[in-house]
Amino acid sequence: MALQVDIGWHSARGGREHNEDFAAALRPQPHEAARGLIAAIADGVSAGGGGREAAQTSVMALLQDWFGTPATWETSAALDRLIGAQNAWLAATNRRRGAGAMTTLTALVLRGQSWTLAHVGDTRAWLLREGRCTQLTTDHVFDHPDMASRLTRALGLEDHVRVDYLQGELQRGDVFVLTSDGVHRPLGGALARELQRAAGGAQATSEVLVEAALRAGSRDNASALVIRVQDLAAVRLEDVLVAGHLPAPARLKVGDTLDAYTVTALVADTGVHRLYQAREAGTRELVTLKVLHEARAGDPEERAMLAHEIWLGLRLAEQVGAGRSGFVRVRQPREPSAFYAVFDWHGGQTLEQALSRRQPFTVEEVVRSTIEVARALGRLHRQDVVHRDIKPGNLHRGDDGHWRVLDLGVAVSGFESEARRDLHAGTPSYMNPEQWEEGAGPATAQGDLFALGVTLYQWLTGHLPYGEIEPYQRARYRRDPRPPSRLRPDVPVWLDHVVLRAVARDPRQRFETAEELVLALERGASRPVAAPGPTPYFTRDPAGVWKAALVASVALNALLLVWLLFLPR
Template identity: 30%
Template sequence: MQVRPNSLSVETGQYSSAGRKAQNQDFHGAMVPDGQALLHKGVALAIADGISSSPVAHVAAETAVKSFLSDYYCTSEAWSVKTAATRVIAATNSWLNSQTRLAGDRDLGHVCTFSALVLKGRKAHLFHVGDSRIWRLDGQSLDQLTEDHTVRISETESYLGRALGMSASMEIDYAALDLRAGDVFLLTTDGVHGFLSPKQLATTVLTSDDLDAAAKALADQALAAGSDDNLTVQIVRVDAVAEPSAAELLSEEGMLPPAPVPHVPGHFEGFHLLRQLHASSRSHIFLAENGATGDRVALKFPSMDLRGDADYLRRFALEEWVARRISSPHVLKAASYPSDREILFLATEFVEGQTLRQWMTDNPAPDLETARDILEQIVRGLGAFHRKDMVHQDLRPENIMIDASGTVKIIDFGSVRIAGVMEAAPALDTPEILGTHQYTAPEVFLGYLGTEFSDQFSLGVIAYEMLTGRLPYGANVARATSERAQSALRYRSAAAITERVPDWVDSALCKAVHPVPGKRYDVLSAFLADLRRPNPTFASDRFVPLAERDPVGFWQLVSAGLALLCFVLFYQLLGNP
């Protein structure tokens, strides 16, 4: 196939036959899209082999392959390959298993092996369950990349330990490999690889320029070697692997030149500019009216100082991409434009209210219930990001708005990490610290990429600051750039700062901002639950040192002790001239 420059280019070959059997219970398929589908989803191949004991196994195999190839391309392009593929496979397994339960016998049900290969960007993603196989040609040899899920009873007897449709929950093997131009992958069912050696498979592929002919030749060789099963072979050769350009990655928006900062009052691209709302070294924001609809919107313009920074402009353009893919009352929405843009600027809904930072200034001692209400709304907004495989990475009071009705909205998407997009362009996925240091998780300072646990840390810091007016580690997190330094971080009890924070709430805050990501909450809902009621796993009588509970009193006591010691020593000196 011919693909435009700067994109993945592959050739495929496929063949399937019933062999000596009356019915072909294997099924296979491949999708090699073009345009944005190729960029965001990549090339996908899948192969399935129905169990021979079931009269409907061919239906299971066909369903598994067709569902994967159709549904995978319908998932959000923000999702990573792993997230998209595993969710599609899990849904297919659930349906197949429901049909198997209706049959009442696994050997008569909708059960099949399944292997899929997705090539995207510079990675090959493998998904596998059963005893079909995925191979990679490495020089003159063939490497098996999957492990058969078979249980051997004897030299002649074995059975499948894992397969689609076998059980309600199914574990599927996943692996990701670096992709190189010239790579060749094979997908085979056991009717082929059970009768041909890896060397025979490799030799046939290496000596053939026509991949369809090579696939048929392998099936014919297996049949001649005595195969009594169905025979299916898929071959894919990678002709080119290239990084997509920024323009391709961001569609047409990435090619637009940055807009100049306008003057107010005035008209700009169909908008009537009313006044400036905000200005910083990174952007300028104006209140405006859409000339076509009359709707009030916020217009965001790139910084004059950074318009020569390509990475900054890519992230600026991605902000709208993010906003248009998240639907939540707690996340800022993208707005429409009166006409097509010819320069780069962003239009979003206008939130009439105040930032959480201003709210915290106006309400320095909020009651616990008010703080919980705000945090719960933030979590609902964060959940919308995380469900799309996005990490906000810059959650802080300045990036949270509260409107006149009390609705909380997360704004500013310039630091969002989008798993699906970063897979398509891994060069953009760097461990650069994009968030504000006081709210950035400790692991990011060690060079790790942001995750949902990093967002949880930022949320925990915000919760702590709302209730105490302080930060749980002060400014020490940004200075702790080694694991040793981070192990020395000490959480300061919120309950010691204010009586408005009960010990059990303090324990929840401590867990959410733990320096080690694995010791934080598995899900944000658990954090909210522990803010609502005491968690019995937290010791209610947890010992808190006096230095943490009352630092001033601690040092007063130390000073008094030292004074007493000095007095005793002085008295002894007087008594022993």
């Protein structure tokens, strides 16, 4: 899904000898789609063409250099560096030439499903949304009627420039308009009316605005750049982080409303999040609301984790499909007043709830269900995402009979902060043993498969393969787990082999991908996998080997000492 826009631009010299306005917009190439669209308008300030040079170089440098900035830079940070560099060049050029060529600048970036605005001077940006026209910028001019045309900020005016930034959520049908003062000053409040009346494309709208300004008596250069948003690009993590600046909802009770949702029940309270069942006003469908607990509402890391979870859910729906993907679909609330996540509602229960109630599962049911979960994990891993907390509490079977993986809150995708990536996440009894080793690398897809293997073992037997494990309690891994058939006689031998390979102490004996595990479960007895060999004692307990060697050495030396001192020679 790519951003689709209609762009129009029109400029007139008006009563001036030279046109020192300059505007342009640049669409991304297919390989640069993640960088978004950038547009800018500038109004040069000087005589003799110097203002035109300042305006043109500022706009062209910004547009051309934008696509050379690293993709990891946040939008406003990238704009700030580019505009700062251009301002420094203009100021140095003015000192060298003894001239005063300056320019205003208003730049707009549309990325994913958000917009970012950078502004210096008295050019303006407007947003027309659902028939309402809003001025987005504030003029940087002296606050006096006789000096309203004199700038307090401009590129080239000083060695350092202060830029205003504004961000917001992008919606289909939005119309952004960038104008020079030769358009908005003579039109005044009529500009909004002209915009609301304009029914044509972006080019026709830009021409209507400029011509209306000239008819209203504009003696200045008059320019307008119009961008109509026809379709939105895929959601980016930054888009969700913009919404993350909204306040967290207050504690809700049954009957309270949050935007378009009416709370019908409190589902869970973990101390970090609250989950509510709610009904959407328009569709009358039940949904799940996930909000930050008020004790964590101001925690930036918790906000970032919830935003990341929302983005991952939207990304999976887009890449995998919103149907039977093995995950709960995330919905986007329209113009939210607070920061929260909306998921589809599914009745049913988690595997943890089913096991705690001792609900019986046949071996065939367990195998079929594990295949469904493993396929969902495969879809997740193909998107370069690692869940990091697979366990019975995060596997849910809905009323429709399908299993879904819950809680992407601690998942890693490569887009989170380094601190979150290095966080030791997961539930100890389901974590692979190498994650407890000093200097362990980042979590991998194999860690998810090990956790699924532990879950499968527990599903079949009611026990954990290595027992309950506390953090850094590596002694539990010093024995190989018993085959499930020893605890449940109806487990076939081929399934013993699959389960033991999935939870093997040595990572080289485990399945490498979810697809490999699915294949082994589907083939079953027709093409059984080989049983993993016993883990060597040195691998299971290297320290124990050295301890045994030390004891043997001490005993040998003691015998040697006895022989030397007491036995006849």
